[in-house]
Amino acid sequence: MAATTLKLTNRSPKQPIKKLPASIELGPDATVEDVKKIIAKEARIGDFNRVGLYDPSTKKTLKNRKARVVDEEGVSSAGEVLVKDLGLQISWRTVFVIEYLGPILIHLAVVAARPYLYKNAEGDMSQTQWLTLGMIVLHFVKREFETLFVHKFSANTMPFSNVFKNSFFYWAISGALCAYFIYSPTSLAAQADIPVVDAIGAALYLFSETGNGLVHRYLSTLRSTGGTERKIPVGYGFGLVTCPNYMFEILSWVSIILVSRDWTVALFIAIGGAQMFQWATGKERAYRKEFGDSYKKKRFVILPGLL
Template sequence: MSLTVEILHSKSLKPLFNVQVNSSDSISHVKKAIHSQKSKLYPDRQMLKSDTRGKALKDEEKVADLNKDSDSGKVRLYFKDLGPQVGWTTVFLTEYAGPLFIYLIFYLRPSIIYSNSNAKYLNVTHLACACWVFHYAKRLLETVFVHRFSHATMPIKNIFKNSLYYWGFAAYVAYYNNHPLFTPPLFGSLQIYIGLFSFLLNELGNFSIHLAFRDLRPPGSKVRKIPLPNSNPFTILFNFVSCPNYTYEIGSWISFSIMTQSLPAALFTLAGAYQMIVWALGKHRNYRKEFEKYPRSRRAIIPFFL
């Protein structure tokens, strides 16, 4: 059976499009029909809602399951233009490649940055560079080979905002850590190697969680399941928090800050922790709404606390 879908602007309520679809068609078909009428509005750029204050409709939802307008008999949807989009893989590669190469410029070419470029690096300076490069190289490889994204794109403006954050902090931390006047941590080698060992453990934990998340979603699908521990001991943290990847990530940067005793690194850790806590709280709320049997004892990011 054919249905008429009336598309209105989500804020002004101005009529924008009328499209004809079959009752068995999905929201994805509606987006393609809009795209056929206005070529710049490709599907990833569109957000459709059944109510102006409601949540965005998923592409797989059926048009027939939506409420019809009682007067016109049409299905009425509300449209928002999300603006030009860019693929998540491109975003992450840009965000993570920048910090890696920026840090290496400070480390490998100090004569470009500092007037006193003949000072010898401390052991902790070499270790800090190795840890920084390891972290962002891991992120780049995970982006290409591990992550499976539920959404194909994000607004292109976000790539500039996110890159400014990552690239700016990379320069700030690298300038301090590679400076000729950089001093070793207060407790010397003990503090350095405790920080290094903790950093590597948290990085391994973070990688283990990313693998567990990947295995929850078959390739090419948008399946969502309750994340649970598997045979990898690092995934035990799923018993306590919804976003252990963020828990391990914050742990890595706390460890890096301890190892280097670096104020810029500590500020980077605080800024990143704040953002990850916000993300984790949002994801935790969504899990509890989406899954009726979601474990109620879990916290969002910090076991037993938050």
């Protein structure tokens, strides 16, 4: 099959790519990523990940970088694609590492500096406070491990500015806010004297973290390294909800609420749960659209009987 010509149009006329060619020649099997690389070379953009491609009719981004251009209906029918410089990029893996490192360092730092941060904090922390510290730090250490060795990302990068927005949530709320209130000598965790509550919370935590880790490991097996393909997940709680990894994540933080008795932890997972609900709803729509009748539709996306 002969090469085809693809017209290129700036997505943002007020911020155009100055050296964007009017068109490029493509082979029949050229992918979205191939187009990005050609444009980056022609327009002298150092990182091809900066190149954003959009459907000319819907104005939606072409997310699947491995998809053939001829299979993108809006682009192939119009013979045109909209192009935008997305700015400085950073890998998803790096962003996740930075996000999760903050709470680990902050919680350890607050405990170390406890005598200087609070009045009457000369004594040791309560057993419940130490347990809460271990649960929170272990949670984020697990996330770091999964980021480095388990997760497979469908997208290469995200805008560099996102690292600040994404990290603020973890560093400020699950990090600084939670740490300051939990390790205070006047916190409910400092005054806790019901060991059975701690035991129940710890048991729920171990169950939830294990479940979350198993789901993440299973999901990583559904995608090839560097691939963007999706398969219908089964088992591991997928018969109950769209995203059981979010279900286990929420249960894990519920266990930390039980042990810490602290409102800041509840605030953190309430905000996080709202975001996870949006992500899971979008994922349910994507599964239904991509797999049709072969996908068993879910009524609840993160919590059975609730959400």
